[in-house]
Amino acid sequence: MRLGALRSLLPPALALAALVALGYAGWRLYEQRQERAYIQALAANRDVQPADDATAAALFARAHYLLARDRIDEAQGLVGRITERGSPAVVARFHYDVGNARTRRAIAAIEATKIDVAVPEVRLAKESYREALRADPELWDARFNLDVVMRLVRDFPEVERGEEETKAQPKKLWTDLPGLPRGLP
Amino acid sequence: MRRRIAAVVLLLAASGLPAQAQVRGGETYGPRPFGVLIGDVFTLRTVLTADAPFKLDPASLPKTGALTYALDLRRIDVAESAGPNGATRYDITAQYQTFYSALETREETVPPLNLAFVDGEGGRREAKAGGWAYLTSPLRPIATTSGETQYALRPDATPRVPSLREAEIGFASAGAATLAALALLAWSRAWPPFHRRPSRPFAAAARSVARRAGAGEAGWRDSLLALHRAFDVSAGKRLLGDDVAAFLGARPSFKRHEAAIRAFFDASRRAFFGGASPAASGLSADALTKLARDLASAERAA
Numbered sequence: 411m412r413l414g415a416l417r418s419l420l421p422p423a424l425a426l427a428a429l430v431a432l433g434y435a436g437w438r439l440y441e442q443r444q445e446r447a448y449i450q451a452l453a454a455n456r457d458v459q460p461a462d463d464a465t466a467a468a469l470f471a472r473a474h475y476l477l478a479r480d481r482i483d484e485a486q487g488l489v490g491r492i493t494e495r496g497s498p499a500v501v502a503r504f505h506y507d508v509g510n511a512r513t514r515r516a517i518a519a520i521e522a523t524k525i526d527v528a529v530p531e532v533r534l535a536k537e538s539y540r541e542a543l544r545a546d547p548e549l550w551d552a553r554f555n556l557d558v559v560m561r562l563v564r565d566f567p568e569v570e571r572g573e574e575e576t577k578a579q580p581k582k583l584w585t586d587l588p589g590l591p592r593g594l595p
Numbered sequence: 596m597r598r599r600i601a602a603v604v605l606l607l608a609a610s611g612l613p614a615q616a617q618v619r620g621g622e623t624y625g626p627r628p629f630g631v632l633i634g635d636v637f638t639l640r641t642v643l644t645a646d647a648p649f650k651l652d653p654a655s656l657p658k659t660g661a662l663t664y665a666l667d668l669r670r671i672d673v674a675e676s677a678g679p680n681g682a683t684r685y686d687i688t689a690q691y692q693t694f695y696s697a698l699e700t701r702e703e704t705v706p707p708l709n710l711a712f713v714d715g716e717g718g719r720r721e722a723k724a725g726g727w728a729y730l731t732s733p734l735r736p737i738a739t740t741s742g743e744t745q746y747a748l749r750p751d752a753t754p755r756v757p758s759l760r761e762a763e764i765g766f767a768s769a770g771a772a773t774l775a776a777l778a779l780l781a782w783s784r785a786w787p788p789f790h791r792r793p794s795r796p797f798a799a800a801a802r803s804v805a806r807r808a809g810a811g812e813a814g815w816r817d818s819l820l821a822l823h824r825a826f827d828v829s830a831g832k833r834l835l836g837d838d839v840a841a842f843l844g845a846r847p848s849f850k851r852h853e854a855a856i857r858a859f860f861d862a863s864r865r866a867f868f869g870g871a872s873p874a875a876s877g878l879s880a881d882a883l884t885k886l887a888r889d890l891a892s893a894e895r896a897a
Contacts (some may be wrong), residue, residue: 418895420777421783428769428776435769439762450754471754478751487681490833503752510751515748540694544633544667547692551749553634557734560633 460488466496470504477511485511504547509538511551513559520562532563619645621724622682629730631703636669636692639705641725647681648714655711655721656687661813664696664704689725697731704728785893793828797890800825804887808880815873818883820861825890836860848897855886 444461451458460472462560469492476485485508492504512535519528539556542549624640631637645651652674661670674686687708695703707726713719737857781787785795790802802822826834830842839860843850862878863872874879 415896418783419893421780425773425780428773429807432766432773435762435766439759440856441600441767442757442759442762446757446759449754453756466759468755474751474754507751509750513748514745540667543694544669544692546635547634549752550634551752553632554749555736556694557633557696560700560747590697 417423465489466492466500470496470500474507475502477507480511480515482508482511482515498545499549502542502549502552503541505538505545506549506552506555509542509555509559512538513555513562516559516562529563532559535559606628606871614838618643618645618649618710618720618722619717621722625727625729628728630670630730631686631729631731632692633694633696633731633734634692636690637729638688638690638727639727641685641689641708642816643684643685643689643710643722644678645683645720646718647683649718649720650715651675651685651713652684652711652713652719655709657708660839662691663843665703667692667694691733695731697733700730700732703729703731719794734746785891795891795894796828797887797894798824801884801891805884808887809885812873815880815883816866818887819859819866819878822859822887822890823863823881829894836864839896846893846897848893849890852886852889852893855882855889859886 445465445468448458448460448464449485450466452471452475455558456555457475459466464472469488473485473488473492476482489504493501496504515532516528516535519525521532536559539552539559542552545553602783620643622642624642626637640744643651656671656673659668659670668689670688671689674688676684676686680686689708691704691705705727708768710722710724711719711835712722726786782789782792785792785798789795790799792798800821804818807821808818816855822842823834828844829846834842839853839856841855843856849856862870862871862876865876867871
């Protein structure tokens, strides 16, 4: 009798479960389609705003769009939502792109010999690259670019390291900043 | 593979404490101490034993975050276990990340942890342990060689256009599963296209009864006949009122409706052999519809 009840109840229960699964799968597909369309729109240079519940990938695409256009402050506004929703890899890529945008600004300022503008940008770029590496130490491009900006404007860590070491290693004050000739002779 | 690194442990005995109670150990184990590049993460393990009644003061552990100019403490975990003679063994795992941009291969150090141990009665001992030295290497040459500009950056990380393949496969699978489940449901209930299923005579009868029972006396009689045909098909022979007991004995799932089935056969005899009207037979159209539906349901559970 119990087996009989199971046999009569199983088909409707299965059908209900399958319908629920279908609804969920359809909703997911719809969401991913929206996200994909949004990222493609940004890639096609259309200035579209992200939805309030946009995923970290969509927000990162938006940030990348803004940073490529030197709109760093607008992109920085997305940091909270990306950190909250994104995997460490996406967060790292966001900070890395911010660092790159800052470095591009700094290099432009150096080339225009506006050193006082360049120095704070380099400092912020360093912090962004460090943030990227904190989130994902395997982002090797961030290591490389951090190394570039570290040499661009050298910090003076000797304050922390003690006097005698400073005297022993004077070449640590060496910097990449202007003076080096560029281009072929 | 971890290599044991000699570590200098400084034990500063506080005054006024029993001479034998002390903090021992302090060996630090680290990964290979060379070839460390900017951005590398490494984990140091320090083992200390504190004699009773001393316990590690958790407040003396460093906070995570920037430790020095180019060194971050990413996380620090302390595992406590009981040692001999009531001593406590502390296994401190600290994860560091270096941001030192080396121009040449040179030695860098991880500062030791300044740990404090308290006995709960104002006694306090301090120990330095967990220091480490390693060789960092540069990532790039000092002078650019390839003729590029000195500011050549690695390119931006570009957003990936996500693939829909996985979601599409999920949706298609769910669709196929739904179709299969609906087909199973239709088959189980003998709905179209399975409405001619031979093992579901009562399901077909229930549909015809629901359609015809209310349509006057002729419809009512048709419904009685439809239900009779269903009993015949189900039993495999022409079923009469006297055979009901044997029929029910072979089909336990119909047993619940025994009274209604007997009432049906009585009413049918009165209608077809006594010429009784629906009202006089004692089986109303509603009761007939309900019986047909119950029998169809019992048939599914058989």
